[in-house]
Amino acid sequence: MNVRPARISDAEAICPLVNYYAERGRMLHRSLESVYDSLREFYVAQDDDGSIVGCVAVDIFWADLAEIKSLAVAREHRRGGLGTQLVAAAIEDAQRLGVKRLFTLTYEQEFFGRQGFKVIDRQKLPDKVWRECVACPKGEACDETAMIITLDGHR
Numbered sequence: 001m002n003v004r005p006a007r008i009s010d011a012e013a014i015c016p017l018v019n020y021y022a023e024r025g026r027m028l029h030r031s032l033e034s035v036y037d038s039l040r041e042f043y044v045a046q047d048d049d050g051s052i053v054g055c056v057a058v059d060i061f062w063a064d065l066a067e068i069k070s071l072a073v074a075r076e077h078r079r080g081g082l083g084t085q086l087v088a089a090a091i092e093d094a095q096r097l098g099v100k101r102l103f104t105l106t107y108e109q110e111f112f113g114r115q116g117f118k119v120i121d122r123q124k125l126p127d128k129v130w131r132e133c134v135a136c137p138k139g140e141a142c143d144e145t146a147m148i149i150t151l152d153g154h155r
């Protein structure tokens with residue numbers, strides 16, 4: 001299994017990975033256009049046979065803040081350490097960019113807790129963070145947990 005920055009040829013595989021979970025209310029839907037737009041933000045996990053079986057993106061918000069998003073591991077590959085590897089790649093990328101704080105909005109509190117993320121009051125995140133919520137069917141009824149990791153001195 002190889003975790004690497006995404007290539008253009010990965011976009012068509014990223015979409016169904018994310019949208020499988022989006023259809024089950026676990027994350028936001030991504031159009032193929034939005035994946036191409038933000039392809040440089042993505043890392044993918046590639047199986048030995050060349051299939052894309054996981055993805056993650058780091059979206060920069062402001063000088064000191066970025067979001068880890070669209071984290072998905074194909075159902076049959078879950079619980080094999082891939083999610084951990086993808087989050088590690090996202091953290092490394094964020095550190096390379098000089099990001100100080102990396103947050104996520106998630107239902108996977110236990111998983112992100114194991115990766116060093118801490119729960120924070122979502123109201124403490126800047127308003128800009130909620131710009132994508134207009135596209136979410138849950139709207140005001142959002143029940144995701146906000147979690148954050150400070151990267152200074154991390155690793």
Ligand SMILES: CC(C)(COP(=O)(O)OP(=O)(O)OC[C@H]1O[C@@H](n2cnc3c(N)ncnc32)[C@H](O)[C@@H]1OP(=O)(O)O)[C@@H](O)C(=O)NCCC(=O)NCCS
Nearest residue numbers: 021026071072073078079080081082083084106108110111
């Ligand atoms: C969350 C997700 C990315 C985790 O990926 P994964 O490859 O299954 O995770 P890992 O195998 O690296 O798990 C790391 C550890 O967390 C545990 N873990 C994984 N998912 C867990 C869960 N839902 N609840 C509790 N523990 C979990 C694993 O058992 C493992 O423990 P270990 O280190 O003691 O072995 C994956 O389950 C997924 O794609 N979920 C659906 C989409 C989603 O909700 N994404 C997050 C959006 S923010």
